[in-house]
Amino acid sequence: MKKKITCVSCPSGCELTVTLEGGKLKSVSGNTCKKGIEYAKSEMEDPRRMLTTTVKVANGTQPLLPVRTRSPIPKALLKKCMDTINGLVLEAPVELGDTVLPDVLQTGVDIIAARPVQHI
């Protein structure tokens, strides 16, 4: 199966034509560097995304804490991850970088705090 995608590794935005076979990357054309091949492979076989969102905080100087995944998680799990995070209520104080939810949905990726929140 052939597919056209745009590489986002750098501003050049090369138009790649990728060939898949049995869900695996068979070949890539249109790239001008090897980052294009890496991107195509990852996008086709295991697309991953960073997730950023907010979590409720109780007794804090802010009602919401911005959080993110420490590293990208499978794209297919974004919605489920949101549902999981939406159920949380943290207690202030929170430090920047605190693990808010370890190993979310067994991805091996933690959800971490993106800012400090003081106790009210």
Next chain:
Amino acid sequence: MFDVIIIGGGVTGCLIARELSRYEVKICLIEKESDVAMGASGANSGIVHAGYDPKPGSLKAKFNIAGHALFEQLTRELDVPFEKKGSLVLAFDEYEEQKLIGLLENGRVNGVSRLSLLSKDEVLAMEPLVSDAVIRALYAPTAAITCPYSLTIAAAENAAANGAVLRLNREVCGITRQNGVFMIQTQSETVASRFIVNAAGIYAGVISELAGAESCAIKPRKGEYLLFDNTVLKPESILFQAPGKLGKGVLVTETAHGNLLLGPSAKDTEDREDTAVTSEGLSHISALGMRSFPHIRLKDAITQFAGIRAVSGTHDFIIEPSEKQKGFIHVAGISSPGLTAAPAIARHVLNLLSGEGLALEEKKSFDPVRKSIPAFARLPVSERNALVKKNPLYGKIICRCESVSEAEIIESIRRPAGATTLDGVKRRVRPGMGRCQGGFCSSAVLEILAKELGRPLQDITKNGGGSYILTGKTK
């Protein structure tokens, strides 16, 4: 039971309420929207007309002149803007010049003082920015500008402070009579009153019919406006245009708040609630406006709005007691010069009510003076610091574009006839009126409203009805 119920919280209704609150009379003003001045009173040119335009002998002429004479004192008592800028009716061809001569004569008959015709040179000496295609102008030094919604709000506030009851969000759906007393039904309750003043604007005909009074044909007529940034070039006087072959022209004026206002268009409409601006309307007024004032640049426009005029079948005011329903007073068809006429209409309506049997005993505690909320932006430094010392929230600026403090916003909500919506705060103390149009300050104003009114954030609306801003929490 009330002595008088006024239906309609426009400038006329609110000034009538204020007049009545001078007396020991139980008054209630019923308004279907979430605030006063939500109809034409909040979307008009803000001009206090000199009085040369209405037909001699008409009620419009009579009340224009009488109202104009009351404006200086009224605006002083209510502490709202009033500035005698003078007006020029500009003529660009012979047809229009003839119209000017007609207006001059009209004005003389109506009793307008100090009207004169100016030559082209005289016009350009007075207003160098006016188009040099002008050939003649009618000069009326007594024409003035005010802020129509500030006036309405101030009148409502003063009336409420003097004992008038204000009931907002009440739409009248039925009027019956029980033992000679009027029973006015709204969606939330039925109120009884001996007298009714119908000041319902474009709905005056509807109210009349509900009451079984004389039918009152009111034709809605939309007027669109363009408002420009306060840094643009502005004329010193109010610029009108003589009626041309293609119809009435538009005005170009500085507003009471320093913006440039252009408009209105005039288009009959079937839908009383259709206050949408149209591309035809906006092109029409900008083309016409540039005839007078070629410096207009559309890229400097900060907002557009439309008002609906209540034009009566006779094109004159209808101010008279009903014969069919004793105790029902018509105050209908209050289109231009309605704002100017309103103070005089209010006094006249009192005479009518008295003639219909309403006893008017003076209220000793009546205070005609209402002070506006001190605007941090316009105070001298020494006064600013005194205010902040007294109330630190005067030092917390919420609206950057207009330098409006949190204290003013809170006050605008707490006062009698105070704000309950985002637009209500905007019209009282100005956050959202500036360059960023509320981009930065809206969320802060919403939070203050929610806190003051004890409601959740999502319950606060833009201007009542279904105008919710936020749908709910994300989690």
Next chain:
Amino acid sequence: MMKTTTNVQLAVIGAGPAGLAAAIAARKNRIEDIVILEREAEPGGILKQCIHTGFGLHLFGEELTGPEYAQRFIDECAALNIQVLTGTMVLSLSKDKTITAVNSKNGVFTIRPESVILATGCRERPRGALMIPGDRPAGIFTAGTAQKYVNIDGMLPGKEIVILGSGDIGLIMARRLTLEGAHVKAVLELKEYSAGLQRNIVQCLEDFDIPLKLSHTVVKIHGKKRLSGVTAAQVDANYHPVPGTEVFIPCDTLLLSVGLIPENELARGACIDLNADINAPIVDERLESSIPGVFACGNALQVHDLADNVTLESQRAGKNAAEYIKGSASVPGPGIRVEAGNGLRYVLPYIVHSAKEDVTFSFRTDNVYSKAVLTAYSGGKTVLEKKKAKITPGEMEHVTVKKELLLKLSGDLRFSLQGEEI
């Protein structure tokens, strides 16, 4: 506690990424007496609500969220003991650099700095400036305002959403609102190209099957109290709606992502020379404005795409302000004027006063071009040429002119861009 009037060496207006970086750089260049004036309750500027990642790639080699990126500088300011006055609104800046400000604690007070750095950011173009026919219902938000409601207040602006403008803020919000359970029906873009990063097109629109309609705009707003829908239409090469292409899209929310305008009311009040096209101060290579000792940086100077570049630019402003204060800045002569010619929206700096260092110019093109060639002319001759396969208005570009070349210039410098319009 502020006295009614205080003298300081440096006053920085704005504690967003620009102001913070500028102040830190000034301190590192040995200026002790600094105050940052910030109108919000907390420093960090707009980054507080930019919870998405993409910050710090260049500077730290990390992919941080906006708040994390801001926190680095907030922490550094604290470590360096730089005074930040929050909840403080600057009311005016005068020609002699006097700042009048107000806060709850001190009332109105003045500051007399030796140098000022304007780091006042930018605002969003509102609906009123677009003149879209229709009434004025609730439900119309600029993208940044909606972002604040969602990310700071935890409130949804609506459920059925149309976004006008495919700049990054619009794209980011398309994703954010979808993740929070709203239905984003379409992103409409007036131009034939999107001004947003390709990465955002993929990760904000394609990932969620949100259609992007290029060469489209909103021609009517429906609804009186609350938005009930928009009429979208295609536009022609002159951006005029094409009759017959109108489509009604029912929705309860319209997000506007139609342009950022540098916020320069203070500069205007001080009669600082502004570039009227972009509403930003005219500066030289040291980022100094027409008032000696007043510098500008960040979005107040030019709208940036990358916070990292804001930081780099602001560090320069801070360093140059420090040199000005120390008296070690060279006295500017008439300088070389820099002009933005064909194909360019603006080129910054607008004047080059001194050629003691290379000067890096930043600019934006006015269209999408392929096979682009940037040429610099002076005294009738081509002095520089730079090629790029593809250039778009959505990305700020840079070109460095070496000091040796600047010294040899015989007249003003004029940049222009040629290429194939896509």
